[in-house]
Amino acid sequence: MIRINCDLCGKNEDNLARALIEGVELDVCAACSKFGKIIQPIKRPNPKEQHQKIMQRAEPKEEKTELLIENYADLIKKRRETMGLSQKDFAFRISEKESLVHHMETDHFTPSIPMARKLEKILGVKLVEEYEEKHETSGKNKKEDGFTLGDFIKIKR
Numbered sequence: 100m101i102r103i104n105c106d107l108c109g110k111n112e113d114n115l116a117r118a119l120i121e122g123v124e125l126d127v128c129a130a131c132s133k134f135g136k137i138i139q140p141i142k143r144p145n146p147k148e149q150h151q152k153i154m155q156r157a158e159p160k161e162e163k164t165e166l167l168i169e170n171y172a173d174l175i176k177k178r179r180e181t182m183g184l185s186q187k188d189f190a191f192r193i194s195e196k197e198s199l200v201h202h203m204e205t206d207h208f209t210p211s212i213p214m215a216r217k218l219e220k221i222l223g224v225k226l227v228e229e230y231e232e233k234h235e236t237s238g239k240n241k242k243e244d245g246f247t248l249g250d251f252i253k254i255k256r
């Protein structure tokens with residue numbers, strides 16, 4: 100099989116991901132991927148072997164991932180209207196630009212988690228959901244690897 104080592108720390112990892120770190124594309128391990136932006140998890144050449152490796156590797160760990168709810172844009176708009184605020188008024192309340200409120204409500208701008216938290220307080224609605232991820236040792240439902248998009252959103256913000 101092809102052995103792949105992390106380009107950054109040199110560790111032999113079965114779960115490398117292609118990441119953009121300081122403008123350079125590198126194949127890195129999970130720990131090193133946090134220094135950059137994940138482009139894609141590396142596809143293993145042999146699916147059977149991949150499955151086996153993942154099962155061996157899986158460790159139980161818990162992670163909390165915070166994600167915006169899917170319909171945050173609609174919800175923000177509805178609540179703002181219910182409160183009788185124009186986009187301009189609302190923008191003033193949250194100390195942001197009116198255009199940003201517009202973009203948020205039309206789903207063209209995704210607020211960061213801290214920002215969504217602020218909006219939650221002002222609007223009195225829940226916009227952020229917390230997911231507790233448990234990585235079990237069985238590997239039963241594991242397909243790719245331990246990465247989720249949420250993990251990296253959390254890291255970047």
Ligand SMILES: [Zn+2]
Pocket residue numbers: 105106107108109110127128129130131132
């Ligand atoms: Zn590494």
